[in-house]
Amino acid sequence: MTARKPTITLIVPVYNESANIRGFMVAVDHVFSQVDGYNWETIFIDDGSTDDSWEIIRAVTREDPRVKGVLLSRNFGKEVALTAGAEAVNGSAAVIFIDADLQHPPAVIPEMVAKWEDGFQIVATRRLSIKYSRLRRLGSRLFYYMLNRFSSIKIEPYSTDYRLLDRDVLDALKTFEERTRFFRGLIDWMGFKKTYVEFSAPERDNGCSSFNFNRLATMAINSFTVFSLLPLRITGYLGIGVMLLTISLLAYMVVSHIFTEAVYTAQAYFMVFNTFLFGVVLAAMGMIALYIGHIHTEVVRRPLYIVQEKVGIE
Ligand code: UDP
Numbered sequence: 001m002t003a004r005k006p007t008i009t010l011i012v013p014v015y016n017e018s019a020n021i022r023g024f025m026v027a028v029d030h031v032f033s034q035v036d037g038y039n040w041e042t043i044f045i046d047d048g049s050t051d052d053s054w055e056i057i058r059a060v061t062r063e064d065p066r067v068k069g070v071l072l073s074r075n076f077g078k079e080v081a082l083t084a085g086a087e088a089v090n091g092s093a094a095v096i097f098i099d100a101d102l103q104h105p106p107a108v109i110p111e112m113v114a115k116w117e118d119g120f121q122i123v124a125t126r127r128l129s130i131k132y133s134r135l136r137r138l139g140s141r142l143f144y145y146m147l148n149r150f151s152s153i154k155i156e157p158y159s160t161d162y163r164l165l166d167r168d169v170l171d172a173l174k175t176f177e178e179r180t181r182f183f184r185g186l187i188d189w190m191g192f193k194k195t196y197v198e199f200s201a202p203e204r205d206n207g208c209s210s211f212n213f214n215r216l217a218t219m220a221i222n223s224f225t226v227f228s229l230l231p232l233r234i235t236g237y238l239g240i241g242v243m244l245l246t247i248s249l250l251a252y253m254v255v256s257h258i259f260t261e262a263v264y265t266a267q268a269y270f271m272v273f274n275t276f277l278f279g280v281v282l283a284a285m286g287m288i289a290l291y292i293g294h295i296h297t298e299v300v301r302r303p304l305y306i307v308q309e310k311v312g313i314e
């Protein structure tokens with residue numbers, strides 16, 4: 001072993017991927033053998049899997065000294081698992097965030113590394129095609145549209161969190177202290193010299209996506225802000241309900257006014273409109289709750305995650 005070679009570390013979040021870990025190792029080993037001049041290291045972060053993922057990770061670390069593992073004490077979510085992985089890295093020249101289910105094809109790693117050698121500090125990826133349900137595609141499009149429209153960070157649609165980060169970028173990322181993380185957003189916010197590599201995503205090999213509609217919706221909302229104030233949030237929903245109701249009522253009144261004999265007094269219109277404005281106020285309060293919730297989680301300063309066990313890392 002030549003210790004002089006720079007190290008590139010793969011950071012792999014794992015949640016119930018027992019059927020994929022071995023296949024993943026085979027695929028990345030193949031890629032490692034294609035790219036010369038680096039020490040390759042793989043850190044699996046078991047995000048509280050309920051299957052035997054951790055046993056498999058331990059077995060792999062015994063067979064291959066270049067593999068390390070971190071077990072989180074419960075399921076904290078992919079974004080936090082990636083953070084735990086980033087913090088477990090020591091002295092690597094670059095890291096690559098990659099999914100364990102082979103939906104982030106390791107075959108593009110050589111291209112990413114080549115771009116990095118060309119001087120790009122962030123090599124992100126864009127996914128060309130993926131067979132998600134129409135609803136999820138629509139949701140994702142809406143999400144990016146809203147995010148780019150209403151927030152100050154510009155986020156590339158179709159970009160994934162499969163990406164290579166230079167050591168400098170990783171060091172910057174480690175200084176971030178916010179609790180609620182949306183990695184892609186944070187990394188895009190940081191700037192640095194950046195480029196894209198494209199790939200087409202295959203179907204998931206084994207197991208199923210752990211992101212169901214609820215999780216995705218929650219992640220989408222979290223990326224805007226965080227909430228923990230239920231009453232105010234309910235107020236917000238109530239406001240939206242009132243708005244929808246009064247808008248429909250107003251529409252009904254106008255239409256029936258035009259097409260039937262029905263006549264409504266100006267006061268009636270005013271009443272309905274006034275109620276609509278109440279709805280707006282309530283909805284606005286709900287919005288405020290979202291922001292207060294965010295402040296709340298930042299202020300509590302709980303640790304972001306708890307490591308239960310490590311292999312290969314002091
Ligand atoms: N993952 C994780 N924690 C979770 C959910 C997922 O670490 O709570 C990991 C999962 O093992 C996989 C990656 O994050 O390596 C992407 O998850 P998944 O394939 O379920 O998401 P999708 O590909 O549908 O976006």
Ligand code: MG
Binds near residue numbers: 099101103204209
């Ligand atoms: Mg996947």
